[in-house]
Amino acid sequence: MTTFTPDIEASLAQQSIELPSWAFGNSGTRFKVFATPGTPRDPYEKIADAGQVHKHTGLAPSVALHIPWDLVDSFADLRKHAEDHGVRLGTINSNTFQDDDYKFGALTHEDDRIRRKAVDHHLACIDVMDATGSRDLKIWLAEGSNYPGQNDLRARQDRLADSLRTIYDRLGDDQRLVLEYKFFEPAFYHTDVPDWGTSYVQVAALGDKAMVCLDTGHHAPGTNIEFIVMQLLRLGKLGSFDFNSRFYADDDLIVGAADPFQLFRILDQVIRGGGLNNPDVAFMLDQCHNLEAKIPGQIRSVLNVQEMTARALLVDRPALAAAQSANDVLGANAVLMDAFYTDVRPALAAWRESRGLPADPMAAYAASGYQQQIEADRVGGTQAGWGA
Ligand code: LRH
Ligand code: MN
Ligand code: MN
Numbered sequence: 001m002t003t004f005t006p007d008i009e010a011s012l013a014q015q016s017i018e019l020p021s022w023a024f025g026n027s028g029t030r031f032k033v034f035a036t037p038g039t040p041r042d043p044y045e046k047i048a049d050a051g052q053v054h055k056h057t058g059l060a061p062s063v064a065l066h067i068p069w070d071l072v073d074s075f076a077d078l079r080k081h082a083e084d085h086g087v088r089l090g091t092i093n094s095n096t097f098q099d100d101d102y103k104f105g106a107l108t109h110e111d112d113r114i115r116r117k118a119v120d121h122h123l124a125c126i127d128v129m130d131a132t133g134s135r136d137l138k139i140w141l142a143e144g145s146n147y148p149g150q151n152d153l154r155a156r157q158d159r160l161a162d163s164l165r166t167i168y169d170r171l172g173d174d175q176r177l178v179l180e181y182k183f184f185e186p187a188f189y190h191t192d193v194p195d196w197g198t199s200y201v202q203v204a205a206l207g208d209k210a211m212v213c214l215d216t217g218h219h220a221p222g223t224n225i226e227f228i229v230m231q232l233l234r235l236g237k238l239g240s241f242d243f244n245s246r247f248y249a250d251d252d253l254i255v256g257a258a259d260p261f262q263l264f265r266i267l268d269q270v271i272r273g274g275g276l277n278n279p280d281v282a283f284m285l286d287q288c289h290n291l292e293a294k295i296p297g298q299i300r301s302v303l304n305v306q307e308m309t310a311r312a313l314l315v316d317r318p319a320l321a322a323a324q325s326a327n328d329v330l331g332a333n334a335v336l337m338d339a340f341y342t343d344v345r346p347a348l349a350a351w352r353e354s355r356g357l358p359a360d361p362m363a364a365y366a367a368s369g370y371q372q373q374i375e376a377d378r379v380g381g382t383q384a385g386w387g388a
Helices: 006-014 043-057 075-084 112-132 153-169 196-206 225-234 260-272 294-313 317-325 329-340 345-354 361-368 370-377
Strands: 018-020 062-066 088-093 136-140 176-180 210-215 238-243 282-285
Touching: 006 294, 006 345, 043 062, 043 075, 043 294, 043 361, 043 370, 075 088, 075 112, 088 112, 088 282, 112 136, 112 153, 136 153, 136 210, 136 238, 153 176, 153 196, 176 196, 176 238, 196 210, 196 225, 210 225, 225 238, 225 260, 260 294, 260 329, 282 294, 294 329, 294 345, 294 361, 294 370, 317 329, 361 370
Parallel strands: 018 062, 018 282, 062 088, 088 136, 136 176, 176 210, 210 238, 238 282
Antiparallel strands: none
16 A cells, blocks of 8 residues: 655645535526535534534635625624535635626726625625635626627726725735636636636736736637646646536536546646645636535545545656656656555545544445434525526
8 A cells, every 4th residue: 555654644634625615506507407415504504514524524614705695694604514514715706797887897887886896895895804714805807708709808907906905905914815717607708817828817916915827727728728737836826726627618526527637637737837835826616516415516526636645745756857858758757757656545544543533534424323413403494506
């Protein structure tokens, strides 16, 4: 069996992955949302469920919120509730994609009234961050156009810079803004923040507290995502990941499910660039579980990240560097592939047990009775969905 060095064990012990509150609500395609028994009815129940993921894996100590989906009367109370469930509140996500006013844009809108409304929403999100103790405000903008000529691309970029400046200036000393990019959808011709370069240009103009968020599902097929990871780390601007996996578009499937090798390559570059165990890089999931049960779906997800992290930590870096500098093409590739093909699951199971965690978190959750309990308890009321 593969064993881990103390250095690798120390890295694994520090790893933490943030869960999205919306992964616990119902979601679906534009054709149908299937209800899942036991689905939370409010943000409190979503956080209780997130606590289960952390309890069984030790990997997920924080939960990201989406505003207004997770609006509550008292965020101080929600914070306390999270602590009671062994987790804390993490990144606050703004939402400018479900309001009629934003049909033609939010932070880029031509109409100052609407643009001001969108800016104010972000300022309100920062108020939430003050109450929850969150560090990061994550901004994803659904703005763009469908037809060439529909909009003045350049003027929109200027208005975006201006809006972001107002938001940035409201951040506290220990708070940050992370700007997520996405190459298309919901707009099909142009998107105002379509790629890492645009996000980088915008956040670099703001200052040190603004970083790029990389959602793995937001790239065209065939994009070398690990190259982008390398470049952003090199520039000191990789603020966070939204992990998920995709076969076609922004599928939001379980991270590492579609292409474990890509996840390994990304984590390899994270390690190479000093991004692992680095508090400046937040590792989050951004997923939906349309068919599978949500809590085990999240457990599987964090375990996938842990597994590929452990494999990437096994890369023999001195041997890799030697092969690379000798231009030993096949030798260098073999060093990387040896690590990728190593089955670390038995070593991780043993390591978990040594830390008082279940060797098999999926089995432990299934045996815990929690799923049966929530399915019995949460009848009546409205199940929270991707949205409310
Ligand atoms: C947009 C996105 C963004 C949103 C989330 C629900 O596709 O990735 O991060 O906040 O999905
Ligand atoms: Mn995302
Ligand atoms: Mn997405």
